[in-house]
Amino acid sequence: DTAVSQTPKYLVTQMGNDKSIKCEQNLGHDTMYWYKQDSKKFLKIMFSYNNKELIINETVPNRFSPKSPDKAHLNLHINSLELGDSAVYFCASSQGARVAEKLFFGSGTQLSVL
Amino acid sequence: ELKVEQNPLFLSMQEGKNYTIYCNYSTTSDRLYWYRQDPGKSLESLFVLLSNGAVKQEGRLMASLDTKARLSTLHITAAVHDLSATYFCAVRPGGGKLIFGQGTTLQVKP
Numbered sequence: 240d241t242a243v244s245q246t247p248k249y250l251v252t253q254m255g256n257d258k259s260i261k262c263e264q265n266l267g268h269d270t271m272y273w274y275k276q277d278s279k280k281f282l283k284i285m286f287s288y289n290n291k292e293l294i295i296n297e298t299v300p301n302r303f304s305p306k307s308p309d310k311a312h313l314n315l316h317i318n319s320l321e322l323g324d325s326a327v328y329f330c331a332s333s334q335g336a337r338v339a340e341k342l343f344f345g346s347g348t349q350l351s352v353l
Numbered sequence: 354e355l356k357v358e359q360n361p362l363f364l365s366m367q368e369g370k371n372y373t374i375y376c377n378y379s380t381t382s383d384r385l386y387w388y389r390q391d392p393g394k395s396l397e398s399l400f401v402l403l404s405n406g407a408v409k410q411e412g413r414l415m416a417s418l419d420t421k422a423r424l425s426t427l428h429i430t431a432a433v434h435d436l437s438a439t440y441f442c443a444v445r446p447g448g449g450k451l452i453f454g455q456g457t458t459l460q461v462k463p
Contacts, residue, residue, distance in 0.1 A: 280439060282453040295450050341386060341398040342451060
């Protein structure tokens, strides 16, 4: 069983479209995250939710909107996609937001905006 | 602004050799993480270092943490091809968000 699963694995779309990436974790963790990895492999946090509540919201365009229907799911919706949004997006989870717990990462969604 | 800097960013080495990857960070953090990423794959947790002087070893990899110097090292002993990957260090100051270094891409040649 995959601990943190995200879909789709690949997403190719045109500029201006709206798309969603889904993430689910079956670890019983309270906290979930979205990270963006650019073409130089740099990883930067975008959002974090703890028990469905937004706790970290980095400087991200408001075209990006996370939604957490329950603590096992954190989806990412992106409106009006731009070329610069092309990247690999990783979902992750941890037991808590403020404990020394490692993050478990999903396999990533490679987004290509044409 | 918190910075996490790894050195080197790219490392090509022969099998059987030893080498060290360095991770410096700019603010107080008493916990440091090392992750491995294979090409096109996800990140896999290697080590969590929770206190000054912490040392952890798994196979040919050994990680250490010096919180006073704000430095962590990942030492590779007698490298093998299977260790080829990108290695990230990360800090979590105050237990909040995880801040990653730029990654060190390791290439081990036969």
